[in-house]
Amino acid sequence: MPDATGLELLAQELREKDPDSVVDTLHFRGKAALSVAPGAIRGVLQALREHGYTFMASLHGVDYYPDEPRLGVQYELLDMQRVDRITVKLRVPTDAPEVDSVTPDWPTADHQERELYDMFGVVFRGHPDLRRILMPEDYEGYPQRRDFPVGGEPVLFTYNEQRYGGGV
């Protein structure tokens, strides 16, 4: 991990390339994170790649309900030479959950962006094949959002069938 000073230096370096890219920095429990503007994500990731973070370990989503903007997309990058990790975060609102796809730059993001689209409804502009990946294609809703109902199907046991006449 870059330490707190190293993170600030990295953020400053990124801001010199694009002043609006890095919104915030966070160093928490030894883990460095950069909050970036959604529009700048491809540029930031490319700059970090040139900086040595050449491996995208993971791409995942968060629902920050009830905070706004609600949906978060997080990119975990790894520098395999220095064994150094950094998290890049961005937030998009639910009424326009759009962000540029990084699949053209990072092929590993393909299925993970599809999963985010499936579970959170984040639309990745420029993704070559943005379909649902885990849920059925005709499924409605985004099940990992916090306002999605938790409960599943009511269960029909013989006991209930006799008691309630099958209309459970």
Add this chain to the structure above:
Amino acid sequence: MEIKRERLEPPRGESAPARPVRGDDLAIRRVDAVQMLRGAPIEGLTPAREHDDLTDEDLERHVTERVLTTTLDKAVAWARGNSFFPATFGLACCAIEMMSIVASRVDVARFGFEAFRASPRQADLLILSGRVSIKMAPVVRRIYDQMLEPKWAISMGACCSSMGVFNNYALVPADKFMPVDVHVPGCPPRPEALMHGILKLRKMVLDDPDMGWRERYEARGTEEVVGEDAARDNAVNVFDPRA
């Protein structure tokens, strides 16, 4: 009743053991069985191959000992209930427990259930061993429909009965999309529990040959039938692939 113990070793020379007194059925049958295995004629009983001229007492005894009468339904149910062919089909961790019922410790082959069939067309028991996601449910249902009557289904474990710890958007209980005859609880059930469930199903089949409970589930007439118009001209002939 006092049981006379018989010497069951082969008789030495000419001195065969004395035949037990008539009426001591257990001892007589043991001696009979031993002698029959040796192919020796049994004293007091005409050999079966010569039963044409049996009369009176001998005929009576022959019929009561050798002939079994039953109804066709019961005989069919007995055969079905004692020879389930489960489909080779596993869904999740329960499948590991399902596999072990055919291993030596539980050895469900004792009851005639060991022949796991790789094709649903040859199987008559579908064990839902694991969680069924809503994306998998149509697939499972199709496999069930591909099985031919008579057929049964066991829902094994908490997940496919009530979704267990995965009671959320991803899973669907088996009862929602197909008829299930026996639910085996557990997470996962021990192999003994699954064997108990299979024996319960056997009891249902033996007790109720009409399978009235399956009408209640609307389980009748669910076979997937391939119509004649579905015969394909370009189908591959497995006996002559180039034809």
